[in-house]
Amino acid sequence: MKRRHFIKNASLTGVGLAVGSTLVGCAENTSEKTSSTTIASSDDKKATLPLVIATWHVKDATAKAMEILQAGGNALDAVEQGCMVEEANEKGQSVGKGGLPDRDGNVTLDACIMDKHGNCGSVVYLQNITHAVSVARKVMEDTPHVMLAGEGAKQFAVSKGFKPEDLLTEASKEAWEKWKIEAKYKPIINIENHDTIGMLAIDKNGDISGACTTSGLAYKMGGRVGDSPIIGSGLFVDNEIGACVATGLGEEVVKTVGSFLVVELMRQGKSPQDACEEAISRIVNKPNSNYKDFQVGYIAVNKKGETGSYSIHQWFSMTKFQNGVNEQIQSDYFNKTKTT
Ligand code: SD4
Numbered sequence: 001m002k003r004r005h006f007i008k009n010a011s012l013t014g015v016g017l018a019v020g021s022t023l024v025g026c027a028e029n030t031s032e033k034t035s036s037t038t039i040a041s042s043d044d045k046k047a048t049l050p051l052v053i054a055t056w057h058v059k060d061a062t063a064k065a066m067e068i069l070q071a072g073g074n075a076l077d078a079v080e081q082g083c084m085v086e087e088a089n090e091k092g093q094s095v096g097k098g099g100l101p102d103r104d105g106n107v108t109l110d111a112c113i114m115d116k117h118g119n120c121g122s123v124v125y126l127q128n129i130t131h132a133v134s135v136a137r138k139v140m141e142d143t144p145h146v147m148l149a150g151e152g153a154k155q156f157a158v159s160k161g162f163k164p165e166d167l168l169t170e171a172s173k174e175a176w177e178k179w180k181i182e183a184k185y186k187p188i189i190n191i192e193n194h195d196t197i198g199m200l201a202i203d204k205n206g207d208i209s210g211a212c213t214t215s216g217l218a219y220k221m222g223g224r225v226g227d228s229p230i231i232g233s234g235l236f237v238d239n240e241i242g243a244c245v246a247t248g249l250g251e252e253v254v255k256t257v258g259s260f261l262v263v264e265l266m267r268q269g270k271s272p273q274d275a276c277e278e279a280i281s282r283i284v285n286k287p288n289s290n291y292k293d294f295q296v297g298y299i300a301v302n303k304k305g306e307t308g309s310y311s312i313h314q315w316f317s318m319t320k321f322q323n324g325v326n327e328q329i330q331s332d333y334f335n336k337t338k339t340t
Contacts, residue, residue, distance in 0.1 A: 262279045
């Protein structure tokens with residue numbers, strides 16, 4: 001699937017929209033059959049636990065998460081370690097090491113994590129630490145705070161034993177230098193990039209956790225923070241109801257507090273699919289919405305283990321690992337008028 005088919009334009013002043021699928025090789029139908037729990041949903045469908053879903057095509061990441069869940073591990077460990085797979089993957093140019101930098105050449109990471117108790121931790125504008133999601137977990141577990149930013153977040157990470165390193169790989173540096181020549185700090189379109197990973201899991205006990213990690217928009221303004229580390233926007237987990245995680249143009253997600261909205265809609269009785277569709281409709285139906293120029297996608301899961309995904313434009317996908325099947329599922333989308 002070519003990223004260029006996924007989104008045509010990026011229209012945040014001077015910023016390339018880093019959206020697309022992280023392409024990683026992984027065997028289809030990875031199957032590790034062990035014990036599992038079956039829970040009945042209201043419409044008599046059977047949802048089998050554990051399960052994990054993630055934004056985009058990230059089968060290596062969901063496989064790692066499922067390995068933990070099948071071994072009896074909890075959803076929090078699963079989403080953290082699943083996301084870490086993509087953070088360490090230098091080919092994924094919007095997450096962790098190898099992420100595309102801001103316009104000044106600095107790779108700055110945003111991440112958050114949320115557990116079954118509603119505890120959360122987040123890091124914003126974190127530099128030189130690959131596993132931002134793990135730093136976010138440390139913020140959640142080892143500090144009285146929810147969010148740490150910039151140099152403070154980095155110092156905290158180092159104090160916890162994370163090793164600073166240069167996250168700008170040769171490939172990302174080359175891409176940035178090319179961008180500088182061609183874009184000259186002006187708005188650019190059709191950036192061919194890879195994407196944020198957001199992951200949601202339900203463990204064998206039926207408990208839900210979620211995580212999200214990204215290097216954000218490529219060539220963003222220095223200091224820019226997106227939706228991904230903002231609890232309620234990029235991610236929200238309510239263990240009584242379900243969870244949601246977002247990808248795409250973070251500014252639009254923040255303006256509608258998208259992930260919290262999806263979970264609240266599920267609380268009111270909507271299925272994960274209908275809730276994701278309603279959250280997208282809040283964006284595209286705004287007066288003067290320029291949704292044709294940007295992408296937003298949501299994935300969600302409810303307490304019954306039902307899942308949903310929806311985006312503004314075509315080519316968003318969700319990776320789902322359940323019942324021994326690790327598969328990429330194309331998302332339905334709003335803008336059916338596109339001809340590409
Ligand atoms: C951001 N939502 O920083 C992230 C980036 C992303 O697809 O998900 N791109 O706005």
